[in-house]
Amino acid sequence: MSHKRIPKRKIVFAGGGAVAVAAAAILLPNANASQGGEPEPTPKKVNAAAAGDLASQIASQLGEAFGGSYYDSEKQQIIVNVVGDNNKVELQVKQAGAVVRNVKNSTSQLKAASQTLKAEATIPGTSWSVDPRTNQIQVLADRTVTDAGWNQIESTVKSLGSDVARIKRTAGEFKPLAAGGDAIFGGGARCSLGFNVVTADGAPGFLTAGHCGVAAAEWADAQDGQPIATIADATFAGGGDFALAAYDDPATEVASTVDTGDGQIVDIAAAAEAAVGQEVIRMGSTTGLADGSVTGLDATVNYGNGDIVNGLIQTDVCAEPGDSGGPLFTADGGAIGLTSGGSGDCTVGGETFFQPVTTALAAVGAQIGAGDAGGGDGAADAGAGDDAGAADGGAGDGADAGAANAGAGDEGVDGGAGDGADAGAANAGAGDQGAVAGAGDEGAVAGAGDAANAGVGDEGAADAGAGDVGDGAGDVGNGNQDNGNGDNGNNRNGH
Secondary structure (H helix, E strand, O other): OOOOOOOOEEOOOOOOOHHHHHHHHOOOOOOOOOOOOOOOOOOOOOOHHHHHHHHHHHHHHHHHHEEEEEEEOOOOEEEEEEEOOOHHHHHHHHHOOOEEEEEOOOHHHHHHHHHHHHHHOOOOOEEEEEEOOOOEEEEEEOOOOOHHHHHHHHHHHHHOOOOOEEEEEOOOOOEEOOEOOOOEEEOOEEEOOOEEEEOOOOOEEEEEOHHHHOOOOEEEOOOOOOEEEEEEEEEEOEOOEEEEEEEOOOOOOOOOEEEEEOOEEEEOOEEOOOOEOOEEEEEEOOOEEEEEEEEEEEEEEEOOOOOEEEEEEEEOOOOOOOOOOOEEEOOOOEEEEEEEEEOOEOOOEOOEEEEEHHHHHHHHOOEOOOOOOOOHHHHHHOOEOOOOOOOOOOOOOOOOOOHHHOOOOHHHOOOOOOOOOOOOHHHOOOOOOOOOEOOOOOOOOOOOOOOOOOOOOOOOHHHOOOOOOOOOHHHOOOOOOOOOOOOOOOOOOOO
16 A cells, blocks of 8 residues: 655754755865965854764864864864874864864774773673763663672773773663554564665665564554565664665655654755764654754663664663654754664653664665655656766756756766756666755755756756656655554654
8 A cells, every 4th residue: 555644844943954964065175284374264164964974074084183073063063083283184174164172082092992892891781982072982881780790891991091981870771662552563562663765776665773673574554553564674783773674565655754743744854974962853653752962973782682782873862662763863854863772761861872874774775865755656856966066966957857857866976867958867866865955955955956057957947947847846755644653643753
């Protein structure tokens, strides 16, 4: 059967605008010594969705001098930790628009410390992650850790040297957050749908938690209901906590949105990297909306029963059983994570861990928001690509190459509609991260008529307008209206 979403009122949370997403495309320039009289580069404002991507770009170019980074949400700036006294490196960071902060520990040193903890202090009920704000590894032990276990962890932390790691107790118990109940149902468990995706073969599907995916092969959108999706790929413990479910009906129309309940939705533009300090929002079938911030990266969590998960995002956002698999996102539409597990609840708070969406997408070969379309007639409206400029990735120069037909290109290279006539959807497949700017999507980054040489109608304006081909934005991306309907009527999630 085909699941279609009833149109809902779109909302935008307080936060940065879509224009700032372009900041994620900033590359570090070649740094040269400042000439006399040249003004000092000033920090740039970056929105939450772009913060992680910019931080990753800076990290890739600094090497051993990089000591982590975090996001100052109040000033909307990236703070970059720099190890050593290197004026050239510091100038590179400043020219990229970030703020320099001198620290002691490099990222590689902190990763080495994490490996030592893994080898010598892997105890159920513990976790550790990199906290760039303190330039240390933060180690947590929940209420199940015995005195002997605490002593073992404490001894390991001390062996790492001064100012490398710190340890503290945390309330509650670390555990995956699956439960029996409502939302999406499989094998007697209840989880939450994360983000709708388009799979590698162009079929519609969705992401959820890996521990949900290994618990049951088939999932329904109502308790005791007929299955609507089958798990195609699932990973839990070790390399992550994510699963890809393929909709059983290939004509199911999926939308790049999160349903926040009460008839409201948030558009999801694309997957984005997390940054410590970044303000984020979580949706779950048990507790609905909750917000908070990212507190650590590359977290390792020992859930017990031998279930050790690496590479997670740590936050102070609350969650409860049944929220597993639900989406973590930014106010301006960045898909950040999938709820994995944590301690505490939404009454007392606690720590919650999330699977990075970027890692999950790469592993399963899917993408978020590539045209907001699954099977059927929605494919005609694939969005223009990420960073799609004049070079092969944006809407083409020829007739019938409007943004409504332009498949998304991987960073705008050889993936979008071509330069010649008739370069429509038939010849332009969706590429990676293709949903930054859909056809007519408020002109963000590279919509129809974008000034960056991707304007429509250079040779055939009459035929190249956004929406001239296909069903139009109103008919595209209608998601699974029935997925995750909760008992209280506001538990629809991640459609």
